Structure formats: C-alpha cells, structure tokens
Amino acid sequence: MELLVASATGVMTAVGIYLLLRARTFPVILGLTFLTYAVNLFLFAMGRLTINQPPVISALAAGYADPLPQALVLTAIVISFGMTALIVVLALRGFLESGTDAVDLDLPDDGDPGKSVASGDKARLPS
C-alpha cells in the first residue's frame, strides 16, 4: 500500500510541476491543484498509513490513526480552495484586462526596468 501512495504522490507532484511551468494561466491553475493534492497527501503520509482506525474515541477501537496530520491537512484543503479561487479570479481579471491568458505579458520596450533606471539616474548624476 505504501508503495502505491508514495508513487501516486510522486506522479501528482510531477504532473503538477509540469503544468505549473506552462505558459497559460489555466494549466498553471490545474498544476497548482495537482500540487495541492500531492502536498496534502504528503503531509497526511507523515502520520503513516492505518486502516480502519479513525481517530474517533470509542471503547471498541483497537487503536487510532494519528489525528494531528489529519487536522493540519483538513485546514490545508480548505485554505487551498481559497488560494485556487483567488488565482482563478486573478487569471480571469488579467485575461479580461489584457485580452490574453498568457502568464508572461510582453512588456513594452520602455517598460524594461533596467533601462528606465539608467536614464533616470544618469540625469541626476553630478557632471
């Protein structure tokens, strides 16, 4: 079982990173979702795997799974929803504003930060 969980985490990480490196916003968002799955599973696995021992106190229980990673992952899942929603909206607004959903917008020539600093400071340098 451990091998299955470990390899699944690895596959989701790889897919997440590959999609994260794409040039358009939507694959990046999907990549982030994959990475979130992988990270949550990773955190969860730190508590090791146990079957049929949910951390609910009961007189009949033979043992309990580690509840702490579960609590951490639970909030992580909810927060990741907040993050995904925010990025989706950023991507949406960006698309509506610029007309493209490319991750890298083409900067205009004078938008080069290096150039503008150079010309600006040269004027102020003592002669």
Add this chain to the structure above:
Amino acid sequence: MNLWLIPLIPFFAAALPPLTIRSGRNVCAAVTGTATLLAMALLLSHAPAVYRGEIVQARLDWLPQIGLSFSFFIDGLGLFFAAMILGIGLLVIVYARYYLSSSDPMGRFYAYLLLFQGAMVGVVLSDNILLLLVFWELTSLTSFLLIGYWRHLPEARQGARMALVVTGGGGLALIAGMLMLGNIAGSYDLSVILQRGDLIKASPLYLPMLLLVLGGAFTKSAQFPFHFWLPHAMAAPTPVSAYLHSATMVKAGIFLLARLWPVLAGTEAWFLIVAPVGLVTMLVAAWIAIFKDDLKGLLAFSTVSHLGLMTMLLGFGTPMAAVAAVFHILNHATFKAALFMGAGIIDHEAGTRDIRRLGGLMMLMPITATLVLIASASMAGIPLFNGFLSKELMLEEALKTSYAGMPWLVPVMAGLATLFSVAYSARLAVRVFFGPKRHDYPSHPHDPPVGMWGPVAFLVVLVVAIGLLPALIAGPIVERTALAVIGGPLPSYYLAIWHGVTPALLVSMGALAGGAALFLAYRQINEIRLSLPRPDAKTLFDRAIEWLVAGANWSIARSHTGSLQLYFVIIVAAVVVLAAGGFWTASHGLGTRPVLPMSLPAVVAWLALVVASLAAVLRHHDRVFALVLTSVVGLVVSLVFLQFSAPDLALTQISVDVVTTVLLLLSLNLLPKTTPREGTPLLRWRDAGIATVAGLGVAGLVYAVMTRGFETISAYHLEQSKPGGGGTNVVNVILVDFRGFDTFGEIIVLGIAALAIFALLDHPFGRASARRLASIRFAEEARDAHPLMLVVATRALLPLALTVGVYIFLRGHNLPGGGFIAGLVVAMALIMQYMASGYVWANARARIDSTAMIGAGIVIAGLTGIGSWVFGRPFLTSSFDYFSLPLVGQFELATAMAFDLGVFLAVVGAVLLSLSQISRVQQRAERSPVTDHPMDIVLDTDPAVVKEA
C-alpha cells in the same frame, strides 16, 4: 533617570522651530537655544559625579532578545564630547540666527540642527553599541539634510549625496564590525565590552572586526583615502560647517577610536594600520590646504589634516599619545569652530570667500580680523595659543615613534605636516587681512552685529586662556577624559607652555621658519604643483558611482527579465538541485517498518489516478477535459483518505473538489477553452525532466518516511480529547480546541481571500475589458440555459441539503463532520441555486449578504475566544457541560461549538462570495438579461405570467 532626556530633548524639540518660526526668527532661535541649554544643564548636573570618578548609567531594555537596550552612560569621555557638542551647538545656534538670510527657511534649519545634535549626543552617551549604531546612522542622515540645506544649489545636493554615500557606506561596515565586536565580547553593552579588552584582542576575529570598525571611523572622520567628501560638504551653510566639520560629525570617528581604545588599541595591527593612515591624512591634507583659494576649502582640508593628527596619536597606542589626542580634540574644536564662523562672517560681509579676491580686511573689520588672526595663529601652532601646546605634545610623541624599523619616518612626516600647517595658516591670515585695502568687494565689509562675532570671541577667549594657563583651565578636563579613554592609570605629564628646549620645540621652530618660507615662495611652488598631474577625487568618485549604477543595471537586466515562467523554472530547479544535493550526501537505506498489503480496489484506484494524471498532461490543451481528469484525481485522493482512517479528510476533500470544479467551470466559461501549443519541444522536455526528477524525489521521500517508525505527539490529543475538549472526534477537537488559534487564523485568511476576489471582480471594468466581456460568445450554448429539471431538483434538494449541513455540523464534535465540512455542504446547496436558476434569480433571493456572513463568522469565533477571558482563562479556552431537555434528552453544549459556528459561517460566506462573484461577471457577458419568470414555478395566477408561460 534624566539621562535619557539628554539625547531625547533635542529630538523632541526639533518639532518646535518649524512651529515657532511664525512668531519670528528671534523666538525660533530662542526656542532652539533653550532646548540645547536644557540638555546642557541636565548633562552638567551629572558632571560633579563624573569628576568624582563615578560612571552615571541609565538602562532600559528595548529588544532584549537581540541585546539592544536603550541605555546610556556618562563617563569622562562621554561628558567631554557631549559638552562640546552642546556647547558649540549653542554658539552655532546664536551665530546662525544672524548668518541666515531672511529668505532661508530658518525653522527647517534649526529642526535639522536639533535632530543632528540629538543624534550626536546619542552617539557619545550610548552604553549599548547597537543603540550607538542607530544614532550613528542618524548622524549620517541628519548631516545629509544639513549639508543639502540649500537644496536649490546643485553642489549642495551633490556634496550631501557624496557625504551620505561615503559615511553611510562606512556605517554599513561599522554595523558588521560592531556585531562582531559584541559577539566576541559576549555583550553589546559598552561598559561590559570595555572590561574585556584582553578577550577581544586575543580573538581570531580581531583583525576583520578591527578593519570593519575602522572602515566606519575613517569614513566618518574623513581619513585618507576617504577624505574627499569633507571638502565637498562645504557647500553647506557656514554654521553647518562650523558645527559638523569642526566639533561634531567628523569627530564621531575620532570619538569611536577613543571610546574603543582600551579594547582595540595596543596591538601591532592597530599601530600598523591606524597610525600611518592618520599620518598620511595629516600630511596630504595639509599640503592640499595650502593651495586652496576658497577659505572654507582651506579650512576643510586643514580639518582633515588635524583629524589625521588625532587619528595618528590614537594609533600610536601609548597612553601619553592618547592624552595628547584628547587635548588636541579640545583645542581643535575651539580654534576651528572659531575659524569657520570667522570665514562665514567674511563671506557674509565681503560677499566672497575667495582668498584671491580678499585682502586688507584688517582696516575694514578689525574685530573679526583680530579674532580670526588669533585662531589661525593657534592653528599654525604659534606659542601662547592652545594649538601650540597639543602640537608640541604630538611632536614629542612622534619623535619617540619608530615605524617599520625607520625611526626617522614618523618625525619627518609629522614635522613636514606641521610646516605645511604654518604655511596655510599664514596664507589665510596674511592674504585676507593684510595688504592694501581693496575697493572691489561685492559688498561693503564691516564688522557684523555682536550676535555673529560674539560666539567667535567666546571661542577665541578659550583659545588664549588654554594657551596661557593650560594646567588650570584644561588640565582637569583632559585628565578626566584621558582617564576614560585609557581605562587605566594616567602617564605622568604636565601641561605647560615651557618645557625647556626639547627636540619637539626645535622641530616646531624649524616648522615655523619653513612654513614662513613656503608661504613666501607660494607662487613658484604653486606653478610647479599645477604642472604636475593631480588625481581629482570627485571625478574618481563620480566614475565609481557610474560604474556601480551601470553594474546594477546590468545585473537587473540579466536577472529581472519579468518572465514569471522563467522564475518558476529557476525556483523549481533550484529546489530540485538542493534536495538532490541533500539526497546524495545522505544514506538511502529502506526503512524496516512493516508495510500494509495491497488490495485490488486500491490498485484499481491507483491506476485510475495515474492514468488520469498522465492523460491530464497529454491532453491539457483541451481544458474542459483536463478539468474532468483533475476531478477524477481529486476523487481518488478522497478515497485514499477514506481508506486510511481519515473520514473527516475524505468528506472535506470531496466537498472542496466539488466547489473547486464548479469554480473552474465557471471561469472556463469566460476564459479560452483550449490552450495553444507553445514553446519548443526542447523546452517541454526540459520541463518534463525537471518535473520527473521532482516527482521521483517526492515519491522516494514519502516512501522512505512511511517505511520508518515514528513518535507522535498525538497521544496527548487522543487522551485529552474527551475529558479536556468534550468531544470524541479528535480531529475536530484539535481544530476547534487544541489548535483553535490556528483555525481562527485560517478562517481569517479564507475571508481575506474571498474579499480580495470581491474587490477584484466588483471593481467596475474598464473600457477594454468591458468590450472583451461583451464580445465573449458562448459557442455551444445550451438551448435551455436553465433546464426545468435541474431547477426543480435543486430547489427540492435545498432544504434537504441544509438539513444535512446542520446534521454534519452538530455531530462534528463527536463524529466525522464539523464546521468546515458543513459550511462546504451548505455553500454547495446554495451555489446549486445560482447554477440552476441563474445569478439574477438567486441573488435576488439571497437574504444574507455573504460578506456579512464572513464577518459574522470571524466575530463569533473571536468572541468565543475572548469569552474565556471573562473567566480569567487564556484566549480560546473551551469548556463544556451536559444539559437535559424534555423530549431531547441529555445533550452536551461546548463553547467549541460556538467557535465551530464561526468557522461554518466564514466558510459558507467565503465560498458563496467567490463563486457568486464569478457567476455575476458571467451574467454580464450573457447576451440578453435572463428573465426569471419562466423558471419560477408560480402558483398565483398573475395574468402576465400565465400569458408568458
């Protein structure tokens, strides 16, 4: 106690001059002077104690974690410098009142001056070297303001900037040096550090620390090769020059050398570095001063030269040389401040301070002339004036010093420097005041009002008095100060005019004669000098700055390309490389923990996950399909949670997945439906390579962890869940009780994210985006946007879903469920209404504002936490009890439930707000407004509706 007030009074009083300037310049100056007097009085009230040999201390912790304390102490050295700073400050304040013209903003001037004064006093009284650094930086900043006071003059701005760059750069070195010093000594308290000289000198870090501290001191005190900023700072108004560049700012470096003398001096490195730097500075600056035509330029280089003299004396490292240095600090402050103010008077009255255009002023302004002549005689080291005495002491020490096996080197160079100082003093005195009376002055020079020459006269009286009666007037001060510098017994010496015919006196006489000769041969020597190439420090400085700027631009252009995609690659690749490095340098055995046996359903689920993931990569250009594949993966993940004893996680994961999928579908409605194929295959393979390596690493890491045993801290949570938290679902108890504060933070973050979404989408769209929004055509629009079946089903489901939500919420404390999951379920039920019936219909029926719901959730959770304060318990302490009601039976109520209610509301609000905002944007893009009537199941017989239906 009132020790803190001494540096703080000038800081607080700095607000007054700009306020009182409306009442006139006299009031303004009087207020400034009063503040300085007050600080001076407080300082002097401690003088008796200090002169009894005590050290007055005041301590207040500021940031004890890093060793920073707001503590001050007064000993002989601190008292001496603080008195000099405040005393000369007072004279400068009086002088500036008459010097500044009515068009100069005087309020601002005095405000800067007071800020500077406070910073300087702070430097010399700090008992904590970190506090000292704070004040040290403040002197750099405030002197920048003072030097650039005439901001309309380009040379003032350039001079101020140069001073800031040089002294600020030195300040950075000093910070590093001081941190090292504190580290070596084990304390940042100066009084402790001063006791640990041997420890510090023996440390292997002594040399780098020394170099860094000296970097700070040398730049501040304009030592060669950092001397060039001081002459350019002369663009400041003369009161500033008199204050900063004679007695205070440039003396800060000297102060630091003197302050740390007991712990730093006396080693070979100290002598080999500090003494020659001082010697070369003294000689080179004196030489340059001879040829300066600008009075203030001449005085500036003379100041540099005298600072070099003091540095050299401190660098000798002998107690007697330190005594001489202290004495010279006092003498130099008196005559140099007098000379600067005198030069200011000449400039003010004659309209020029160019030596070539001056002459014969003795007749026109006799008072000023007399005062300046006496001060320059002291500068030249002529007997009967105080400059002579300390110069004799210096020469005596120089004659005793042998450098690098050459006993003649230091005496000869010191003698030459003395000779040069005679020459420039003579040039100043003779060319300005003697010679024929000139009539070509820009204005008609005459003696200024007493307010201007009074301060000069006061200083000149000191020059003469110390010169005549050194032991009586300056003796105790020098003794007490030198004791503090040396930190041990004083050498035997006596201050007197006549020591008999000593070698020093002979050198002195020779220098007087030589200097006079040099002055007479000035023209010839100047011609020779002009024919030789001379490096111009300012050009070099400007070029260096230009290179720096060009280098910075180059590196920005190379590294800051603006491509987020590239940054991502670099970040991920860097993480992969770092992790791989860690992997290769560690052992990689497999763990011994027994693994669980595989089951067929598990393998099937695993296959589904892997196939869906890989298909998502291959087919991600079809966005809707990729989204479907992603939700398959999400489903398998929630099954994993379910399988491995995490029912809460499974519930949360599946409900979040539903919400996320809806959200992405909504956004896909507006975004392009396909991703174009971009980039070269090579780039894709590069990304695939990085991703594969990272995936393999993560898989290996997880497997390695899972096959090893571990110790958990959860035993406590499992044990205390029921008796302490009153619930049997440990995960929920952890969320709302044990780690409730974390959860509180989580819901706040969630709320902020939702509000950010609201802000992003509620803001009116600009012209371009509105046009884009309007031009979106839904290619495959459903014939029936709001199918009746869906509408009816969702409405029928709503009460059911809400009941399920309440049920999940209520049982959460004891069984899988809770606020998070219940919130998601309820939010889904409501979102379904938006999906089925459209935004307009649903929004019109939404009774509760979702932003208000977020706020209410956070407030309820917060109030629950604060509630425990009422019972004298810490924030978020929970309590519970059992109650019984007829019909219901016995049940439990816990405060944690109220907290969970807050969580519930915040989650519902956040989810609803984000999804409804996106669907609202979409609604704008719909071609025609959706009429809600056909979808409504209307039971009344409104004829209009009936007809339409």
